[in-house]
Every structure is written in structure tokens, then in C-alpha cells.
Amino acid sequence: MSFRLAAYAVCIHNNQILLTRYVTPTGDTHWTLPGGQVEHAEDPYDTVTRELTEETGCTGHVDHLLGVDSRVIPAAEAIRGSEHHNVGIFYQVRITAGTPRPEPDGATTDPAWTPLPQVSRLRRSSLVDIGLALATTRPANGHVAPVPTGGLIQH
Structure with missing residues (x-):
């Protein structure tokens, strides 16, 4: 089993x-949130802004920790x-500069x-639905129900 910690x-x-x-290794595509793997000795707080800039060209400020999904x-x-x-x-991140x-x-x-x-009409990663659920419901425990995959929702 492989393991990945991401922000x-x-x-x-x-x-x-x-x-x-x-873009998957097989060439398929789906929409997802900006983000990625936490590097060795990197704080996830720093990962999320680094990945945002790498993937979109925008810089941002972390406003809130929304939660964790496993x-x-x-x-x-x-x-x-x-x-x-x-x-x-x-994390909820506010864009502070840049154009995508x-x-x-x-x-x-x-x-x-x-x-x-x-x-809801996009072929997308379940991460999008999890992020939206966390942002809209703001659960005190930082956890939302699992998002089923299939149809337009991918792993």
C-alpha cells in the first residue's frame, strides 16, 4: 500500500x-483542488501555499484550517x-495576487x-466535494462524511 500526506x-x-x-499518467483528466504532497520536513501549512503557486501561478494566504480527510x-x-x-x-485560502x-x-x-x-456537472476528484463540504458546513470536528465515487466523481 502506498501512502500520501497532502494539503x-x-x-x-x-x-x-x-x-x-x-492529467493522470494514462492521459485521462478531471478537475481537482490546487494542492499536493507534503515534502519531507515540510509543514502542511507551507505546502498548501507552495502548491497553490506552483499549480496556478497565484499566491494566497491561509485563512482557516477546514479539516482532514483520510x-x-x-x-x-x-x-x-x-x-x-x-x-x-x-485549508481555506484567500488569493492575494496573480492570474491563473x-x-x-x-x-x-x-x-x-x-x-x-x-x-456538480464536472468530472472531478472527490477532493473537490470534500473541500466544498468542509468549507460550507465548517464541522467543529473537521471531518465530513465520505464522498462516494463513480460517475463524474473520481478518486
Whole structure:
């Protein structure tokens, strides 16, 4: 089983959320939140702003810790074909500067401000739904119910 600790930015402004298009190793794409793996000895708080800038060209300020999501993706559904455990730390981040641009030589492209009502019609990572649920409900325990995958919602 592989393991990944990651930090994700939930950037909501004017009833829009900032999303990026993720390109899988097989060439498939889906929308996701800016964010990524916490590097060795890196604070997740620093990870989220670093990843935001790398993936979108925008800089941001962390306003709130929203919560943590832990999920195990079965081998049959995992991108790399082996069971994978992902722990995601979600932050509400306010964009302070920059205009969205693609990640140079990265796995994400097309960062875009997406109207919230349009999100449910996108092929997207479950991370998007988790981030939105945390941002809208602000649970005191920092945890929301698992998001089922299938259809437009991917791991």
C-alpha cells in the first residue's frame, strides 16, 4: 500500500472556486483542488501555499484550517493499480495576487475560477466535494462524511 500526506487549497471568491485540471499518467483528466504532497520536513501549512503557486501561478494566504480527510483507495480503483492511503489536509485560502496560469511541466493544467453551481456537472476528484463540504458546513470536528465515487466523481 502506498501512502500520501497532502494539503489542499479551497479558494472560494464571488461564488466561484479555483480548480485545476489534473492529467493522470494514462492521459485521462478531471478537475481537482490546487494542492499536493507534503515534502519531507515540510509543514502542511507551507505546502498548501507552495502548491497553490506552483499549480496556478497565484499566491494566497491561509485563512482557516477546514479539516482532514483520510481515505483508502482500493487497488482496482487506484491510478497506479495498488491500494493507496491518502490523508488530505484542507485549508481555506484567500488569493492575494496573480492570474491563473497552467503549471509549467506539471500534472495540472487549466486553472480556472468555476462558478459553484457548475461544479456538480464536472468530472472531478472527490477532493473537490470534500473541500466544498468542509468549507460550507465548517464541522467543529473537521471531518465530513465520505464522498462516494463513480460517475463524474473520481478518486
